[in-house]
Amino acid sequence: MADNAPGQPRVTAIIVVFNGERYLREAVDSIIGQSLTDWELLVVDDGSTDQSAAIIRDYEQRLPGKVRLLSHHDNRNHGISASRNRGLAEACGAYVAFLDADDTWLPEKLSEQVSIMESDPALGMIYGRTLIWYSWDETDDRADFLYPLGVEPDARYDPPALLERLLQNEVQTPTTCNALVRSSLFATLGGFQNSFRLMFEDQTFFAKALAFAPVYVSDRIWAKYRQHAQSCSAVSARAGADEAARIAFLKWLNGTMADQGASFRIRSIVWKVLAHETWQANKRNIKRRLQR
Template structure:
């Protein structure tokens, strides 16, 4: 990951796919249709057994040098965190953006985000509003909506304010389909935590980023987050294991921030979040989550 050397793309877009053929073309097309054209698309196949790889090979042939299909060394499923890190290892852009295989970007996302990032070289990340997208189904029984941002939009924020908002878990914070990160941030902080194969896997990076780097929060909507019953996150929520998964994440975060010598304010925010969650989640639920989280897939 470098600072846009000659011949390298401005942005690296990364899609991780695991048996995602149903929505994959729509996701890829939303990247190809960006008004900013200085990008590369890396699609990491996380051990799919459907036609996902075939679909992306077609894009590779039509857009040589722009689209690349990647996989793990053994072509098996390693989970979404390890797969995002696989993409990061191959990324050449000065900026990195992720898109899940069932979500989409709006056409001006990269152009508008890169413009803001380049106006402030100290920014580590930018994110805006994400549409909670039900209307992709004609028979949807819920309307689309946005979560509140929790801060005034169109402003830069120094850490750790946004980190504290992330831990409160009451407003929208960065989403993988919405955020744009400076590639150097991954070099400084590391990527995603491979042991998190499912829930809160995105927050293993976003928490680090918001704890240590300035971020810009926009009022613009840049992505659509598809709601459907096939996602593993929905399955785990229905199983009642989300609270225990959050405790697992907070305990990991507490160790990570201690190792990084984080400030007392950051550590205190984690302790407060842990205390709040442990009051709500029984030991039985935690054990049930630990039994279930490894078999789950993204």
């Protein structure tokens, strides 16, 4: 059984919102609609100037003790990582689950994930399939789809098997809207890296989890990942910033694995991927300059 104290929730759900009023109610309602009701919801307002805070205050009044609005000490924007860490500092649940303000959970997510986690106390994290969700927009003719998991589903993987395959782009990246994490793992490994404000901010924790903890990968679909032009990933792709963001992440990971006392095997895997991708990026940059 999970080690939450009497009177504390089984799961802490954390939403970070920055000017997300358009989709926020739908995200919150998908948590309220969970078949497992033993949860608390912490919504971290990352300096919004729209009606996001007012929306959550309404939920606070309707669900006292279940929903709480948090903010940074200066009420300014600090980025996704710092905001997730702000929520973690207040979390009381034995498990933590994240949901972006524009995504949704399916009703059985928490119930099914908690059941699997409690059947194996050694598990640090669980994740499954995430629906890449276009059909929310009736004007978009693109079809919803699922990325391949890249591994046999419904199985436990001991470290560092998933990290190695993730760095080689052979497995689906865990998504924050899909994962459930044992709270004690954050206490052991630390949370998210504040300097990563947007892209790869989630991987600064997931990579540590895959390197050091047993992880269960499921074939179940537990979340819908909304696709729209204002999302962080869409903005980064349009700006051509994805490659630089990945190199920055790999450099960070290379140092972090050494600091965390990772095995020689893990550190060599990270270093080889960093060296290869840096070399490839430099080749592309030289080619682009010569073509000007």
